[in-house]
Amino acid sequence: MLKKIATSSLKPGMYVANITQHGLSLHEHEREGRIKDQTTIQSLIKRGIKELYIDTDLGVDSPDAITLEASEKKLDTKIKDIAQTSEPERDVKSTSLSKELGKATKLHSEALDLVNNAMSSVKSGQSVDISPFEDMADNFMDSVVRNQNALACLSRIRKKDDYLMEHSVNVAVLMSILGKYLKLERAYLHQCVTGALLHDIGKILIPDRVLHKPDKLTEEEYDIMKRHATYSQKILQRNARFSQVSINVAAQHHERLDGKGYPLGLKGDEISKEARMASVADIYDAITADRVYHKGMTPSNALKRMMEWCGPHLDTHYVHSFIKAIGVYPVGSFVKLSNDKGAVVIEKNPDTLKPHVKVIYDFKTQSHTHVSVLNLSLEHCQERITQVLDPNDYGIKLKDFML
Numbered sequence: 001m002l003k004k005i006a007t008s009s010l011k012p013g014m015y016v017a018n019i020t021q022h023g024l025s026l027h028e029h030e031r032e033g034r035i036k037d038q039t040t041i042q043s044l045i046k047r048g049i050k051e052l053y054i055d056t057d058l059g060v061d062s063p064d065a066i067t068l069e070a071s072e073k074k075l076d077t078k079i080k081d082i083a084q085t086s087e088p089e090r091d092v093k094s095t096s097l098s099k100e101l102g103k104a105t106k107l108h109s110e111a112l113d114l115v116n117n118a119m120s121s122v123k124s125g126q127s128v129d130i131s132p133f134e135d136m137a138d139n140f141m142d143s144v145v146r147n148q149n150a151l152a153c154l155s156r157i158r159k160k161d162d163y164l165m166e167h168s169v170n171v172a173v174l175m176s177i178l179g180k181y182l183k184l185e186r187a188y189l190h191q192c193v194t195g196a197l198l199h200d201i202g203k204i205l206i207p208d209r210v211l212h213k214p215d216k217l218t219e220e221e222y223d224i225m226k227r228h229a230t231y232s233q234k235i236l237q238r239n240a241r242f243s244q245v246s247i248n249v250a251a252q253h254h255e256r257l258d259g260k261g262y263p264l265g266l267k268g269d270e271i272s273k274e275a276r277m278a279s280v281a282d283i284y285d286a287i288t289a290d291r292v293y294h295k296g297m298t299p300s301n302a303l304k305r306m307m308e309w310c311g312p313h314l315d316t317h318y319v320h321s322f323i324k325a326i327g328v329y330p331v332g333s334f335v336k337l338s339n340d341k342g343a344v345v346i347e348k349n350p351d352t353l354k355p356h357v358k359v360i361y362d363f364k365t366q367s368h369t370h371v372s373v374l375n376l377s378l379e380h381c382q383e384r385i386t387q388v389l390d391p392n393d394y395g396i397k398l399k400d401f402m403l
Contacts, residue, residue, distance in 0.1 A: 078307065107143060166289075327352040
């Protein structure tokens with residue numbers, strides 16, 4: 001049985017499971033294994049890892065360890081507490097979702113083409129023209145200010161074959177949303193979003209046999225894949241108009257606070273704040289996406305995993321701010337309501353526990369139902385969210401209902 005335990009409570013003989021419980025590690029080189037001695041425990045503590053998982057079927061159990069169910073409930077409560085400390089005035093919308101969706105759809109499509117064209121240029125040995133990316137960053141930021149939910153909805157509609165382009169665009173959208181919440185100075189945020197659009201441009205120089213491999217990478221292949229961050233840095237450095245902030249986003253978004261990231265193994269304050277923010281946006285989008293070698297997590301599960309990674313890997317301040325920015329039930333979450341209906345979250349409200357939802361499913365009849373939109377924050381609305389579920393378990397394709 002998998003259980004969670006504080007690192008300080010580990011004992012020799014315990015079997016440490018994959019650090020993230022779900023087979024997804026921030027570092028592919030993380031290994032499971034038995035705790036041999038106190039030296040191993042001290043090493044984990046020194047790295048800043050406060051909690052991890054043990055497999056009691058393969059090693060020693062402990063009364064200090066809690067079940068996964070109890071652990072998930074604690075994380076749920078913590079995330080709700082964090083989100084509810086958000087300041088409502090940071091979530092003001094000047095445009096309705098329906099009105100902004102038209103503009104956002106056009107922007108999103110243009111951004112995908114822009115990234116695709118830039119990758120083609122780099123592959124043929126040309127440099128990247130910064131001007132259209134600066135314009136796109138401006139447009140993204142403006143759309144997010146008007147109504148962030150429009151681009152957030154579009155970022156949840158994915159095609160497996162377009163992951164590289166979609167991921168670059170989605171990270172830029174999430175950076176815009178996070179930056180808006182943090183009230184970052186516009187010129188600085190503009191540089192961050194520009195860098196986010198091109199943060200993975202170096203992947204186009206990774207051999208296809210590695211980049212598109214359908215299975216887990218070998219150690220050698222993973223070393224090759226890690227080069228993309230350095231390639232991205234060098235590509236942007238060819239054009240003197242790219243700011244150091246944009247370059248840092250591309251170069252450092254895989255660095256981790258404990259020094260276990262890449263390409264340079266930077267630690268703590270050696271990592272720029274723009275890269276720390278980019279790491280949060282990058283990881284959230286990556287782990288919620290369906291890939292050839294793993295199934296994407298639900299948005300809510302992704303937030304819980306990111307909470308676990310705070311400290312040793314991710315900047316706690318930016319993870320907490322990200323949760324406040326996108327809400328307890330991020331756009332694209334499939335939720336069960338108190339009336340036994342299933343709905344997809346389409347818009348965040350100032351009261352993060354009561355978003356706009358689109359009702360699409362009836363759990364009593366186990367079938368699709370008449371589609372309707374509910375604003376759970378309205379005083380007369382009696383329904384509330386009781387559970388977050390995986391739409392795949394019910395044969396539901398959320399992309400069919402996002403717009």
